[in-house]
Amino acid sequence: MTQLPSKENLVKPAADLAILSDIKTLRAHARKDIEEGAVTSGYAADRKVVIKLLNEALATELVCVLRYKRHHFMAKGIHSESIKAEFLQHANEEMAHADLLAKRITELGGEPDFSPDGLSQRSHAEYVAGDTLNTMIKEDLIAERIAIESYREMIAYLADADPTTQKLLKEILAMEEEHAEDLASLMSNIKPEMPNLVM
Template sequence: MDQVESAAPNAFLRDVRAISARMHGALLDEESEGADPALVLLQSALTAEILCVWRYTMMSVSLAGLKQPRIGAEFQEQANDERRHMVAIAQRIRELGGTPDFSPHGLETRFGEFGTRADLAGLVEQNLAAEREVIGLYRRMIDHFEPHDPVTALMLTNILEEESEHATDMQDLLSIETGGHG
């Protein structure tokens, strides 16, 4: 846990944490500003998923991924999961009468940063920290939706299950990359 909490907070991780913090604000009804809180929450999740699709797709074709095809394939599989999450959430936003925003403002993450970093363990540490942030985000959202919107709550529960698997996968990869501990 300490190792992950100390993961270098690059732009991706800062973005994920900022989304989570904004979502928490929306849950406390501080930042909805008249908008439907359900749509504000789902848009937060959509933005997080868009970032995860970018992140894992880039990592699947990164130098580390290409040098170790098994790792590249693992990231591709995760990117596919995140894409399914992204689509499910966007469809739910539509069903609830909203418009999913696929170009969210204020993100720091840029595509260019992924090809240059050779330290795979560091990247995986950031992924693990991000997955844990997203898991917390979905848990809080499920608590919010469960009493009045079981359809959305069920969708989020299914996504949460896969995010937990991602965290486990990242943890396993991290133990391999850092020499078999944990």
């Protein structure tokens, strides 16, 4: 049977409570700059930098959607059907990431940049068409690895300054790591000499 913590263990020492605001202060802070929406005076990150990073992540996700969609439609060959399904699933998941990032940008008072002008320059990952199943999988895996490193760096940069954005990025990072594992597994199952040319 699990032991519940004693009442004494649930009470925080006074030193730990010093960081908490009293009710009057909380209410006063909430009334300031109400046009800022979710961004209160306690927001510790540089909002402009965070919005810029999130727009770069948004561009990366959009480029990945486009690349996965192309790969889904262009993959041909005896081994392509299950791989096409994987490409489509990844495209849909990357689009969901883009939507989450755009939503967070607006919550921070920014504007999500969906403009196609400069999309590939804002994206951390490249758009590489690929002409065989092998090269498609390889390029998608490289893009996922770029996204993984990018998200890890953003998470580290945010530290405790923006826990909501950090949580979102950690969730997306977990999915990107899953995508990379899927692609690495696919790559090991497709041999270069097999007929997998795109027609």
